[in-house]
Amino acid sequence: MIVVTGASGQLGRLVIASLLKRVPANQIVAAVRSPEKVADLAALGVIVKQADYSQPDALEQAFAGADKVLLISSSEVGQRLAQHRNVIDAAKRAGVSLIAYTSLLHADRSPLALADEHKATEAYLAGSGIPFVLLRNGWYSENYLASVPAALAHDAFIGCAGEGRIASAARADYADAAAVVLTRAEQAGKVYELAGDEAYTLSELASELSRQAGKPVPYVNLPEAEFKGALLGAGLPEPLADLLANSDSGASQGGLFDDSHTLSALIGRPTTSLSTLITAALA
Numbered sequence: 001m002i003v004v005t006g007a008s009g010q011l012g013r014l015v016i017a018s019l020l021k022r023v024p025a026n027q028i029v030a031a032v033r034s035p036e037k038v039a040d041l042a043a044l045g046v047i048v049k050q051a052d053y054s055q056p057d058a059l060e061q062a063f064a065g066a067d068k069v070l071l072i073s074s075s076e077v078g079q080r081l082a083q084h085r086n087v088i089d090a091a092k093r094a095g096v097s098l099i100a101y102t103s104l105l106h107a108d109r110s111p112l113a114l115a116d117e118h119k120a121t122e123a124y125l126a127g128s129g130i131p132f133v134l135l136r137n138g139w140y141s142e143n144y145l146a147s148v149p150a151a152l153a154h155d156a157f158i159g160c161a162g163e164g165r166i167a168s169a170a171r172a173d174y175a176d177a178a179a180v181v182l183t184r185a186e187q188a189g190k191v192y193e194l195a196g197d198e199a200y201t202l203s204e205l206a207s208e209l210s211r212q213a214g215k216p217v218p219y220v221n222l223p224e225a226e227f228k229g230a231l232l233g234a235g236l237p238e239p240l241a242d243l244l245a246n247s248d249s250g251a252s253q254g255g256l257f258d259d260s261h262t263l264s265a266l267i268g269r270p271t272t273s274l275s276t277l278i279t280a281a282l283a
C-alpha cells in the first residue's frame with residue numbers, strides 16, 4: 001500500500017495518475033484534508049482517507065497498513081515544519097517502511113529562503129529512524145508560466161533572477177519521478193536532485209515567449225525589492241510576493257540550477273521542454 005499525502009493538490013494528483021499506470025488502484029491511498037475534493041479518484045478505486053497535517057491521530061489512521069508514504073510538502077509556508085513532523089511521527093507510529101519526501105533542489109546549500117523548512121524536515125527525517133528517500137524537486141516551470149498573461153499584457157517579463165540559469169521541469173516530470181521511486185525497490189537513503197534537462201535564463205525564456213507570441217516581450221531585470229513591489233502591485237499577498245522575489249534572487253545565485261540530469265534518468269525520458277510548456281500556456 002502506497003499513501004500519497006497532499007493528493008488533492010496539483011502535484012499529488014499527477015503522482016496518483018502516474019502510480020495508477022504502475023500499481024492497482026486499491027493499493028494507492030490518497031490522504032487529503034478534504035475528501036470531497038478527490039471524489040474522482042475514489043471513483044477510480046483509489047482509497048481516500050481524511051488526514052490534515054495538523055491532526056496526528058487522523059494521519060496515523062490514514063497510514064495504518066501502509067508500506068510507503070509520499071510526504072508532499074505542505075503549501076502552508078511557515079507552518080510546514082510542525083506539519084511535516086506530525087506526518088513523520090504518525091508514519092513512525094504506523095510502522096511504515098519508507099517515507100519519500102518532496103524537498104527542494106540542493107536543500108542543504110540552497111540560497112532560497114524556502115530551503116529552511118525543507119532542511120529542517122530533512123534533519124527531522126534523519127533523526128526519526130524511519131528509512132527515507134529525498135526527492136529534492138527543482139523549480140516547477142509552471143511557476144513562470146503563471147506570469148505569461150501579465151507579461152503579454154504589459155509587453156515585459158519581469159523578475160530579479162539576473163543571468164541565473166534555471167533548470168526547471170514540469171510538475172508532471174517530478175510526479176513521474178515520485179511514482180518511479182515509490183514503486184522501485186531499495187530507495188532508502190537515496191537523495192535525488194531533480195531538475196530539468198534544459199537550463200535557461202529569464203532573458204532566454206522571454207525570447208522564446210516573444211518568438212511564440214509573435215511580438216517582443218523583453219525580460220526586464222529589477223532589483224529584488226522593486227520586483228517584490230511589482231508583485232504586490234499586481235495583487236499578490238505579501239508572503240507570496242516575498243517568497244517569489246527571494247526565490248528569483250536565489251536563482252540569480254545559481255540556486256535553481258542543476259545539470260545532473262538525474263530527473264530524466266529516473267523517469268526514462270527527457271523532461272518537458274520550456275518551449276512545449278510555453279506553447280501549452282499560449283494555447
Ligand SMILES: NC(=O)c1ccc[n+]([C@@H]2O[C@H](COP(=O)([O-])OP(=O)(O)OC[C@H]3O[C@@H](n4cnc5c(N)ncnc54)[C@H](OP(=O)(O)O)[C@@H]3O)[C@@H](O)[C@H]2O)c1
Nearest residue numbers: 006007008009010011012033052053073074075138139140
Ligand atoms: N518546486 C516548486 O517550484 C514548488 C512550487 C510550489 C509549491 N511547491 C511545494 O510542492 C508542494 C506541492 O505542490 P503543488 O503544486 O501540488 O501545490 P498545491 O496544488 O498547492 O497542493 C498543496 C497540497 O497540500 C495540501 N495541504 C496543504 N495544507 C495541508 C494540511 N494542513 N493538511 C493536509 N494537506 C494540506 C493541499 O490540500 P488542499 O487541497 O486541501 O488545499 C494540497 O493537496 C507544495 O505544497 C509546496 O510545498 C514547490
